[in-house]
Amino acid sequence: KNQVEQSPQSLIILEGKNCTLQCNYTVSPFSNLRWYKQDTGRGPVSLTIMTFSENTKSNGRYTATLDADTKQSSLHITASQLSDSASYICVVSSSGGYQKVTFGIGTKLQVIP
């Protein structure tokens, strides 16, 4: 069964600090992995998309890494801002005739002043 597990479930950090969110998956065959940011009550917004051959992808202060061998991904947030407070969701898609997409439950990040 395809699964995506994210850790931690929730995280509180001080403004200006860095943090790293983790995503482990058991999705096969692998197609791509995405990270989304979702503000409370809003739709998710895409941060990064990575395919099998990509190790790192950056989007401003957000940097995602992918280790396809260990089936792990991380999202690193540098110099956090109050506006980074949101849920971060890892999504893994499998390839094949009928593509499947599996969502992680998300990490709820709170940045405090």
Added chain:
Amino acid sequence: KAGVTQTPRYLIKTRGQQVTLSCSPISGHRSVSWYQQTPGQGLQFLFEYFSETQRNKGNFPGRFSGRQFSNSRSEMNVSTLELGDSALYLCASSPGQAHSGNTIYFGEGSWLTVV
């Protein structure tokens, strides 16, 4: 360029009723996909339509159905509503098939409460 538009934003229905939600994709996007989000289960994929054909489907009962029109606008319908159907229903659009590497753009969602 207008984003993905979903209507209605909020609605309350009674158990046993049916509901239809509407989604207008970004202009030029041919794929529309639907998702259910609940606090306990997180985001779950319902189905995807591309050029009026259902191309992908999640593990939801037949009470959940959808369609896409020639202008790429989409509707999803839930029949015989249950309390557990209370959720945020999100629609997303993309230029090509949603989960094959294209960027997906989400709407703000429709909040459904079943009482």
